[in-house]
Amino acid sequence: MDQRSDIIVIGAALNGLAAALALGGRRVRRPLDVTLVDARDPRGFASNAFDGRATAISATARRMFEALGVWDKVSHEAEPMAEIIVTDSATPGEARPVLLHFGPEDMAGGPTAHMIENRFLYAAMLAEAEQSPHIRFAVGQPVEGFHFAPGLAAVTLAGGAELRAELIAAADGRNSPAREAAGIKLVGWPYDQMGLVATVAHELPHRGRAEEHFTPSGPFAILPLPGNRSSLVWSERTEDARRMLELPLPAFEEELRLRFGPHLGAVKLVSGRHGYPLAMYVADRFTGPRLALVGDAAHVLHPLAGLGFNLGLRDVAALADCVHDAAALGLDLGSETVLSRYASWRRFDTVTTAAAMDGMNRLFANTNPALTLLRRAGLMAVNRMGGLKAVFASQAAGQSGGLPRLLRGETA
Ligand SMILES: Cc1cc2nc3c(=O)[nH]c(=O)nc-3n(C[C@H](O)[C@H](O)[C@H](O)COP(=O)(O)OP(=O)(O)OC[C@H]3O[C@@H](n4cnc5c(N)ncnc54)[C@H](O)[C@@H]3O)c2cc1C
Numbered sequence: 001m002d003q004r005s006d007i008i009v010i011g012a013a014l015n016g017l018a019a020a021l022a023l024g025g026r027r028v029r030r031p032l033d034v035t036l037v038d039a040r041d042p043r044g045f046a047s048n049a050f051d052g053r054a055t056a057i058s059a060t061a062r063r064m065f066e067a068l069g070v071w072d073k074v075s076h077e078a079e080p081m082a083e084i085i086v087t088d089s090a091t092p093g094e095a096r097p098v099l100l101h102f103g104p105e106d107m108a109g110g111p112t113a114h115m116i117e118n119r120f121l122y123a124a125m126l127a128e129a130e131q132s133p134h135i136r137f138a139v140g141q142p143v144e145g146f147h148f149a150p151g152l153a154a155v156t157l158a159g160g161a162e163l164r165a166e167l168i169a170a171a172d173g174r175n176s177p178a179r180e181a182a183g184i185k186l187v188g189w190p191y192d193q194m195g196l197v198a199t200v201a202h203e204l205p206h207r208g209r210a211e212e213h214f215t216p217s218g219p220f221a222i223l224p225l226p227g228n229r230s231s232l233v234w235s236e237r238t239e240d241a242r243r244m245l246e247l248p249l250p251a252f253e254e255e256l257r258l259r260f261g262p263h264l265g266a267v268k269l270v271s272g273r274h275g276y277p278l279a280m281y282v283a284d285r286f287t288g289p290r291l292a293l294v295g296d297a298a299h300v301l302h303p304l305a306g307l308g309f310n311l312g313l314r315d316v317a318a319l320a321d322c323v324h325d326a327a328a329l330g331l332d333l334g335s336e337t338v339l340s341r342y343a344s345w346r347r348f349d350t351v352t353t354a355a356a357m358d359g360m361n362r363l364f365a366n367t368n369p370a371l372t373l374l375r376r377a378g379l380m381a382v383n384r385m386g387g388l389k390a391v392f393a394s395q396a397a398g399q400s401g402g403l404p405r406l407l408r409g410e411t412a
Pocket residue numbers: 010011012013014015016037038039040053054055056057141142143144171172173174176177195196197233276294295296297303305306307308309310311312
């Protein structure tokens with residue numbers, strides 16, 4: 001199979017599927033021909049055992065999914081966040097004073113975010129992509145060769161097929177082989193922390209409340225899912241996280257009870273336990289010749305504010321604007337003009353968001369008594385200032401900065 005398309009998207013996970021839909025989906029008025037490549041078959045991604053994660057989808061990301069024909073397939077699986085609380089405590093069992101509270105009064109334009117399990121998002125995006133006549137799948141074999149030339153980009157699949165296009169959008173994850181092949185370096189560091197992810201059923205309703213409990217070993221988040229269930233994202237020092245992953249179930253549930261406290265009643269694990277090594281990395285360039293990096297290929301964040309995929313969607317939406325605008329003018333889709341517009345649009349937002357997440361993780365992990373006092377006083381002050389809280393809420397909803405069309409709910 002040797003074939004040519006307008007764009008090759010490498011990676012058919014969350015960001016790659018979103019990129020394929022944004023460029024060549026059924027809702028796009030002037031769709032481009034997209035070939036979507038993945039080493040694995042994305043149909044396997046819809047199983048809960050694959051990923052175990054749930055994602056907080058911001059208000060603008062939800063608008064993008066509406067525009068792409070994805071949201072109506074998953075909205076019944078999404079839980080709106082009606083309230084968010086943030087606490088800061090030294091030990092898991094300690095009484096946890098609420099330092100920051102976002103209620104309906106702080107979310108003027110509707111809920112800041114919806115929680116949804118990744119398996120439902122994968123399934124809905126894949127179903128939509130499979131129905132587009134402009135998206136071709138080349139899955140089940142890894143890309144083994146990359147060729148970025150001034151005239152054309154090409155990849156070679158493990159089976160020997162060569163695919164050619166004007167532009168490659170690499171959504172091939174944090175170890176991005178495309179980024180490596182283009183010689184793009186990463187700036188950042190691993191944390192000595194793992195994100196422990198699981199789904200928990202509880203006796204009492206959460207009423208849409210999301211909780212983020214900062215502890216010295218990392219944040220412990222309880223995020224509402226439909227029914228009396230919550231998704232747990234528990235950042236713990238790597239050694240302790242590994243121990244938690246291996247604890248017998250009753251002992252693990254006992255640790256959960258200690259950290260949940262009594263307000264949700266009895267808690268029970270209803271999924272497998274997954275562990276993700278945490279890190280902060282940003283690519284030192286977002287583009288190379290005929291190459292644009294999107295999603296985790298370009299940046300990996302601490303998950304404490306649930307922003308990683310939302311940031312990836314902002315990449316996808318910005319790239320779609322740059323590429324569709326070039327196509328409308330009959331320009332080369334992989335030209336330097338298109339790529340430098342994309343890179344300058346995304347770089348500042350990414351670097352500032354990654355630095356803010358890194359700073360928060362360090363600030364809350366610090367046990368120095370003076371700093372703890374200052375941090376708590378600072379949070380309480382923010383809580384009393386309606387204006388500042390509204391700014392934080394609109395940041396979390398993804399509403400700040402210059403928004404590409406898809407994040408405004410429009411397609412090209
Ligand atoms: C614990 C945790 C909780 C999180 N919670 C949130 C949240 O609430 N909200 C949020 O916005 N974000 C969240 N994130 C971040 C989010 O999950 C990631 O940003 C997102 O999953 C990255 O998706 P991706 O498609 O960029 O990369 P990946 O999921 O890594 O996919 C990369 C794809 O590329 C393919 N690939 C790789 N190499 C090749 C090759 N050579 N050839 C072909 N295919 C290849 C792989 O098979 C894979 O399918 C969280 C992250 C963690 C760790």
